Structures are given as structure tokens and as C-alpha cells.
Amino acid sequence: xxxxxxxxxxxxxxxxxxxxMKGVISTHxxxxxxxxxxxxIPPQDVERARLTMARVWRRFPAGTIHVVVVxxxxxSSRAALAVASDARYLVGPDNGVLSPALLVAGMRAVxxxxxxxxxxxxxxxxxFAPAAAALARGASVDALGQDAVDPIVHRTPEPIRRxxxxxxxxxxxxxxxxxxxxxxxxxxxxxxxxxxxxVALHGTYAEGASGxxxxxxxxxxxxxxxxxxxxxxTSLGLSRGSRVVLRPTG
Amino acid sequence: xxxxxxxxxxxxxxxxxxxxMKGVISTHxxxxxxxxxxxxIPPQDVERARLTMARVWRRFPAGTIHVVVVxxxxxSSRAALAVASDARYLVGPDNGVLSPALLVAGMRAVxxxxxxxxxxxxxxxxxFAPAAAALARGASVDALGQDAVDPIVHRTPEPIRRxxxxxxxxxxxxxxxxxxxxxxxxxxxxxxxxxxxxVALHGTYAEGASGxxxxxxxxxxxxxxxxxxxxxxTSLGLSRGSRVVLRPTG
Amino acid sequence: xxxxxxxxxxxxxxxxxxxxMKGVISTHxxxxxxxxxxxxIPPQDVERARLTMARVWRRFPAGTIHVVVVxxxxxSSRAALAVASDARYLVGPDNGVLSPALLVAGMRAVxxxxxxxxxxxxxxxxxFAPAAAALARGASVDALGQDAVDPIVHRTPEPIRRxxxxxxxxxxxxxxxxxxxxxxxxxxxxxxxxxxxxVALHGTYAEGASGxxxxxxxxxxxxxxxxxxxxxxTSLGLSRGSRVVLRPTG
Numbered sequence: 001x002x003x004x005x006x007x008x009x010x011x012x013x014x015x016x017x018x019x020x021m022k023g024v025i026s027t028h029x030x031x032x033x034x035x036x037x038x039x040x041i042p043p044q045d046v047e048r049a050r051l052t053m054a055r056v057w058r059r060f061p062a063g064t065i066h067v068v069v070v071x072x073x074x075x076s077s078r079a080a081l082a083v084a085s086d087a088r089y090l091v092g093p094d095n096g097v098l099s100p101a102l103l104v105a106g107m108r109a110v111x112x113x114x115x116x117x118x119x120x121x122x123x124x125x126x127x128f129a130p131a132a133a134a135l136a137r138g139a140s141v142d143a144l145g146q147d148a149v150d151p152i153v154h155r156t157p158e159p160i161r162r163x164x165x166x167x168x169x170x171x172x173x174x175x176x177x178x179x180x181x182x183x184x185x186x187x188x189x190x191x192x193x194x195x196x197x198x199v200a201l202h203g204t205y206a207e208g209a210s211g212x213x214x215x216x217x218x219x220x221x222x223x224x225x226x227x228x229x230x231x232x233x234t235s236l237g238l239s240r241g242s243r244v245v246l247r248p249t250g
Numbered sequence: 251x252x253x254x255x256x257x258x259x260x261x262x263x264x265x266x267x268x269x270x271m272k273g274v275i276s277t278h279x280x281x282x283x284x285x286x287x288x289x290x291i292p293p294q295d296v297e298r299a300r301l302t303m304a305r306v307w308r309r310f311p312a313g314t315i316h317v318v319v320v321x322x323x324x325x326s327s328r329a330a331l332a333v334a335s336d337a338r339y340l341v342g343p344d345n346g347v348l349s350p351a352l353l354v355a356g357m358r359a360v361x362x363x364x365x366x367x368x369x370x371x372x373x374x375x376x377x378f379a380p381a382a383a384a385l386a387r388g389a390s391v392d393a394l395g396q397d398a399v400d401p402i403v404h405r406t407p408e409p410i411r412r413x414x415x416x417x418x419x420x421x422x423x424x425x426x427x428x429x430x431x432x433x434x435x436x437x438x439x440x441x442x443x444x445x446x447x448x449v450a451l452h453g454t455y456a457e458g459a460s461g462x463x464x465x466x467x468x469x470x471x472x473x474x475x476x477x478x479x480x481x482x483x484t485s486l487g488l489s490r491g492s493r494v495v496l497r498p499t500g
Numbered sequence: 501x502x503x504x505x506x507x508x509x510x511x512x513x514x515x516x517x518x519x520x521m522k523g524v525i526s527t528h529x530x531x532x533x534x535x536x537x538x539x540x541i542p543p544q545d546v547e548r549a550r551l552t553m554a555r556v557w558r559r560f561p562a563g564t565i566h567v568v569v570v571x572x573x574x575x576s577s578r579a580a581l582a583v584a585s586d587a588r589y590l591v592g593p594d595n596g597v598l599s600p601a602l603l604v605a606g607m608r609a610v611x612x613x614x615x616x617x618x619x620x621x622x623x624x625x626x627x628f629a630p631a632a633a634a635l636a637r638g639a640s641v642d643a644l645g646q647d648a649v650d651p652i653v654h655r656t657p658e659p660i661r662r663x664x665x666x667x668x669x670x671x672x673x674x675x676x677x678x679x680x681x682x683x684x685x686x687x688x689x690x691x692x693x694x695x696x697x698x699v700a701l702h703g704t705y706a707e708g709a710s711g712x713x714x715x716x717x718x719x720x721x722x723x724x725x726x727x728x729x730x731x732x733x734t735s736l737g738l739s740r741g742s743r744v745v746l747r748p749t750g
Contacts, residue, residue: 001280004276006269006272008269010676011676012538012540012676013536013537013538013539013540014538014540014541014542014548014552014676015552015555015673015675015676016537016538016551016552016553016554016555016556017555017675017719018537018538019506019508019537019538019552019555019556019559020555020556020559020719022506022535022537022559022560023556023558023559023560023561023564024559026504026535026560026561026564027559027560027561030501030561033283034535035272035276035284036263036286036536037263037266037268037269037272038262038263038264038266038268038269039263040262040263040264041264042264043676043677044677044729048264051266052264052265052266052269053266054266055265055266055267055269055270056266056269056270056273058273059269059270059272059273059274059277059375060272060273060276060277061273061276061277061280064273064276072705072706072729073706074704074705074706075703075704075705075706075707076704076706076707078706119718119719120703120704120716120717121704121705121716121717121718121719121724122718122719125559125719126719173265175265175267176260176261176262176264176265176293177293177294203325203370204324204325204326204370204371205322205324205325205371206322206323206324206325206326206328207325207326216370216371217370217371218369218371218372219267219270219369219371219372219375219376224371229294229322251530254526256519256522258519283533285522285526285534286513286536287513287516287518287519287522288512288513288514288516288518288519289513290512290513290514291514292514298514301516302514302515302516302519303516304516305515305516305517305519305520306516306519306520306523308523309519309520309522309523309524309527309625310522310523310526310527311523311526311527311530314523314526423515425515425517426510426511426512426514426515426543427543427544453575453620454574454575454576454620454621455572455574455575455621456572456573456574456575456576456578457575457576466620466621467620467621468619468621468622469517469520469619469621469622469625469626474621479544479572
């Protein structure tokens with residue numbers, strides 16, 4: 001089986017940085033199959049990269065190598081990591097982007113050596129792509145560096161259970177459709193409070209009337225706020241961190 | 251030969267939905283070669299997806315599997331389809347996006363079973379990607395579901411022949427260059443009327459003077475309106491549905 | 501080894517033009533591995549495509565075929581080229597986009613035949629994709645056409661050494677992060693003048709304080725102007741061609 005290497009960056013594609021990384025991988029691991037996840041992470045948005053990776057990394061088969069380069073601290077003393085977790089591999093900076101894999105029991109993380117002559121501004125090309133290629137050729141993470149000490153882990157904030165039985169959550173991310181994904185675990189029955197707005201929970205986007213604001217259980221099991229044929233984030237002024245209160249019923 | 255699976259969606263890439271689909275395909279059909287067509291269909295623009303697919307689907311070799319997920323009705327009673335047509339396969343919602351393949355004589359369309367536990371909001375991951383993987387592993391469409399009854403077919407509107415010999419058409423799509431593609435079949439000789447503007451037909455974009463508005467026969471055989479070194483749609487205020495009249499000469 | 505074909509265009513992806521090219525390549529060279537470099541070159545920006553290709557083309561292994569289609573002159577008398585250079589192949593219009601490969605000693609360039617029936621507006625599909633597929637199947641460039649006469653070569657402008665020892669350069673490209681890449685060769689020590697602004701040279705982006713404007717040696721060895729956690733091009737009003745003066749120290 002050809003090993004899979006996925007790429008997740010904030011580089012866009014036009015500047016050629018991603019092209020350079022693909023060239024390095026193709027040169028050092030010609031058998032690898034390169035799959036783009038995204039290059040449209042907003043510049044330096046570590047949290048967004050973490051959430052995208054959380055959705056994606058375990059959907060790929062065992063042996064897959066995920067390269068995640070959203071790296072505002074490139075060239076500083078922040079560590080470069082390789083992680084083996086749940087039979088997959090991940091490489092990227094030690095700034096939280098690899099959190100989903102670092103939270104798994106039994107994972108193993110090492111600090112990558114920065115090769116002599118590596119650019120101080122582009123570890124994607126000179127550190128992470130070569131490390132991914134080495135893993136694709138069969139290297140173990142242990143061959144790539146020494147134990148990483150206390151890698152940085154970010155967690156999605158937990159909702160707060162209030163004395164009156166309601167649950168206070170928040171918007172974690174707004175997607176391309178303007179759906180606002182919250183940290184509230186999906187359930188049947190209940191009402192959402194978003195500032196002065198009251199919103200009922202439905203089964204699917206299509207259950208709402210056109211233009212209606214609804215809550216639905218999204219594809220990762222969390223409640224999302226959507227407007228049928230519209231954009232919930234724009235209509236309700238929602239962005240990352242906006243408060244959403246769930247009042248369960250039944 | 252490794253089977254090809256192409257992807258056409260309105261998901262963008264940043265949210266990771268496409269990444270999840272690629273993971274599911276890689277897991278269930280590791281031999282498949284995944285090729286991106288686009289993830290930049292404007293959100294829920296079924297018509298745009300239909301036109302993009304019309305251009306693309308038969309350019310790929312026999313055996314190719316096209317996955318098209320522009321799906322405002324996800325989770326409603328709309329059917330999920332698999333289609334075998336002209337030696338290619340297509341999967342996607344029953345909302346018109348698969349029309350180009352459904353119009354071919356001898357095609358075969360089935361209604362996909364929605365697996366138990368599928369997300370009500372993300373059939374791309376839980377219905378269409380697994381169906382594409384099954385086809386890549388050699389399943390027939392008949393193995394995937396029962397006959398689809400009257401799948402929805404959209405057609406590009408036909409131009410109208412008028413008593414004075416002119417032909418009234420319309421703009422079907424505006425491309426990235428601002429070229430307005432019409433439903434008027436290409437021909438040599440003639441003049442276009444776009445509101446008060448008169449435009450001559452030329453052979454290529456490069457024949458116009460810089461800034462000149464011209465009509466050319468585009469790469470699918472239809473007349474396009476272009477501005478040399480400019481943007482015709484912006485200059486002339488053209489969008490989908492704008493009227494364009496052709497006065498043939500000669 | 502499967503041959504690699506990379507794609508660099510200004511087509512975007514939504515219109516399906518790139519999809520058509522991928523279909524043609526898959527049909528005529530089913531063993532080829534297609535890798536996207538970018539489809540987001542600004543429409544008709546030949547210079548930007550040249551710079552992206554300059555970064556990328558030699559990062560890929562010997563035998564790679566690069567297809568570059570940014571082609572305002574399509575359908576005119578401009579030549580269509582295939583180039584063999586430094587063990588790689590490139591195909592694209594004769595307008596400067598292939599300059600990085602044309603500047604290498606011992607390169608070989610031929611003028612591609614335009615097949616009968618080729619669209620006058622889409623050589624990407626009808627000329628360049630078939631030529632790339634032929635190269636992937638093992639054709640030599642000589643089999644694809646006759647000697648190209650004086651292909652067009654663009655060069656990055658050279659900085660000017662001034663009598664007072666300072667060096668006058670300019671901004672070559674602004675990247676997605678707002679970093680302004682100049683034509684000034686990287687060095688340790690010195691100060692940049694950008695209009696009234698004075699900027700010190702640092703080792704990495706991360707050395708600046710948040711919001712500070714700095715000069716760093718970028719990943720191709722040229723000096724870049726960056727703002728830590730900000731956008732240098734926006735803050736300083738920089739764009740392609742903006743003057744930057746280097747005053748070396750030490």
C-alpha cells in the first residue's frame with residue numbers, strides 16, 4: 001500500500017510554498033500519495049487548524065502521516081514535533097495544532113532535529129516535509145528525535161452546567177455555510193438562547209422553513225446553529241466565542 | 251489500473267469536511283486515486299455544480315467515479331443517487347447536480363440506502379463517500395440500491411429563434427475571468443446585442459483590441475462574451491440569466 | 501515509478517477548466533500522478549506564475565512534468581512550448597511563465613504543434629494537457645515539435661548598487677501573510693529603508709516584537725519585510741515594484 005501524507009497549512013497555494021513542500025515529499029518519498037486537506041486555514045490561526053485536524057485525522061487509515069503547518073513561531077525556540085498516535089503519524093509545530101493526537105493515551109511524541117541549513121522562516125519545507133517523507137519510508141518517530149517534553153495541548157472549552165439546569169456553551173467555529181458549531185453535545189429536545197433569540201432543536205437543516213434559524217446536531221455530534229437557505233453567523237452576529245445557552249426539555 | 255474518484259463540492263476545504271470524505275474514501279478504497287475537481291462551488295448552488303460536472307465528467311476515462319455534493323436538502327426526503335452512465339459512475343443527491351449523466355440514453359440510476367447512524371447533516375461523508383468507495387472496489391450500482399424513480403433532471407435553457415431570424419439566448423455562467431458563457435451555439439459571423447451594446451464575433455480572445463468587448467466561441471462550443479484584458483461581466487453588468495441576442499450574418 | 505505531472509494555472513477550480521485538464525491527462529496518461537501547485541494565480545498574471553514556478557520546479561524529482569497555463573494570448577500567434585531542462589519537463593505558453601527553466605544552460609525548447617480541432621480559447625485542455633500526457637508516456641520533447649526560436653524569458657530585476665554603498669532593490673511579490681519579498685540578497689547586518697521607515701534585519705519572523713516591522717532572510721535567500729503578527733504590505737503600503745534600500749553594516 002502506498003503511504004498517505006496529508007497536508008494542512010495556512011499557506012494558500014499561490015505563493016508556491018505548498019508546491020515546494022510537495023516537491024520535497026515527492027523527491028524523498030516517491031511512493032507516497034499526497035492528499036490536500038486544506039491550505040486555507042486563516043493565516044496563523046492555530047485554533048482553526050487544531051479543529052480541522054480534530055475532524056480529519058482519524059478518518060484516514062492506519063499508517064497515514066498528517067503534516068500540519070500553521071506556525072507563527074517558526075524560527076523561534078518552539079519545538080518541531082513528530083507524534084505517533086492511534087496508528088497514525090503527525091508532524092507539525094509544538095503550538096497546539098497537533099492536540100487531537102497528543103490527547104490520546106499511549107501516544108508518543110518526539111522533538112524533531114532541525115537540519116543544518118534549514119531556512120529559519122520555512123520549516124514546512126525544510127523540517128516537516130522531510131520528517132513526513134522519512135516516516136513514509138518507514139522510519140519510526142524515535143528515529144527522528146528525542147522525547148518531547150510537555151508538548152502544548154489545547155482543548156475545546158467545556159460547557160458550564162448552571163444551577164437552573166441550563167447549559168452554557170459557546171461557538172467554536174463558523175463554517176463556510178455560516179453554520180455556527182458549538183461545544184454543546186447534541187441531544188433531542190430543547191431550546192437554545194442566543195442573546196435575545198430563542199431557537200428550537202431540529203433533526204436536520206432541511207426541517208427548518210426557509211430563513212428560519214434552527215439548532216441541529218452536526219456531523220461531529222455537537223449542536224450547530226443554522227439558518228435554512230441563509231447564513232446564521234451573519235444573521236445573528238455569531239463568531240468564535242459567542243455564548244449559546246441550551247435549555248433541555250423532556 | 252487504480253480507479254479514479256473525483257470530488258466536486260461546495261464545502262471549501264478549511265472546515266475539514268472534504269478532508270473527512272477523503273479519509274473515508276482512503277480507508278474503504280485504499281487503491282483509489284482521489285482527484286479534486288473543485289470545492290469552491292458557491293454554497294448550495296446546484297446549477298453551478300451541474301454546469302461544472304457537464305464540462306468535466308466525460309473527460310475522465312471509463313471507470314471514473316464522480317462524487318458531487320452540493321446538497322441543500324441533506325437530511326430531508328430527497329434521494330441519494332448512484333448513476334452508471336457512459337461507462338462512468340456518479341454519486342450525489344437527487345437535486346439536479348447529476349443531470350448531465352442522467353440525460354444519457356441507457357444510463358442506470360439507483361437510490362442509495364442511507365446507512366444506520368449516518369449523520370443527518372453530512373451525507374458526503376456517511377453516504378456518498380462510502381458509495382464511491384464501494385464502486386471503486388468493484389460493486390455495481392445495482393448492488394447499492396433500488397431503482398431510482400424519476401430522478402430530477404435540469405437542462406440548460408434553449409435559445410429562442412425569433413421571427414426576424416435573430417436568436418435570443420442568455421448567460422449561463424460567468425467564469426473567473428469575467429467571461430459570460432451563453433447558451434448560443436458558436437458560429438462564424440454575426441453580431442451580439444447585449445442591451446444597447448453591439449458586439450462582433452471573433453475567433454479568439456486575443457483578436458480583440460485591449461479593452462474591447464468581443465464574442466468568441468468558447469471551449470465547449472458556445473458563444474462567450476469577453477473583454478480583452480478586462481472583465482466582461484463587470485463591464486456590461488452580466489450575470490446568470492442576462493439576455494443576449496445573436497443576429498447571424500452571411 | 502509513476503510520472504508526476506504538476507499543474508499551475510490562473511483558472512480557479514469552480515469553472516471546471518482544471519477538471520477538464522485533469523480528465524484529459526488521466527485519459528491519456530493513466531499512470532501519471534497529478535499534483536496541484538496552484539490554480540489561484542491572479543487572472544493573467546504571467547509574472548506571478550513565473551515566480552511561483554521559480555520556487556517550485558526544481559524541488560520535484562527528475563522526470564517531473566510541470567504544466568503552467570497562464571495564457572492571456574491563447575489563440576493568438578504566441579507559441580506553445582515544451583521544455584526539457586535539468587532533467588525536468590515544462591509545458592506552457594511562450595510568454596515568460598517558463599523562464600526559470602529556459603535560463604538553464606543546456607535546456608531544450610520546442611514549439612508544440614496545435615492539434616487540428618483544438619479550441620482557440622483553451623490550450624490548457626487541448627494542447628498543454630495532451631503534451632504533458634505524451635511526455636509522461638515517455639515521448640521526448642523533440643517528438644512534440646520543432647525548435648522554438650528565441651523563447652521569451654523574463655528575469656527578476658537586479659538590485660542597483662549605489663555610490664554610497666547602499667543597494668536599491670524592490671518588492672518582487674507580496675505573499676499571503678503580507679510579507680513583501682524583495683530582490684535583495686539576504687545578509688546578516690544592515691538596515692532597510694522603505695520610504696521614511698527604517699527597519700532592522702533579524703534572523704526570523706519570531707524575533708520581532710508583536711507589531712514590529714522587521715527584515716528577515718526568506719526561504720529562497722532574499723530579504724523579506726514582515727510585521728510580526730501583522731501584515732507588512734498593508735501597514736507599509738507595499739506592492740510589487742515598491743522601492744526598498746538596503747544599507748549594509750559591518
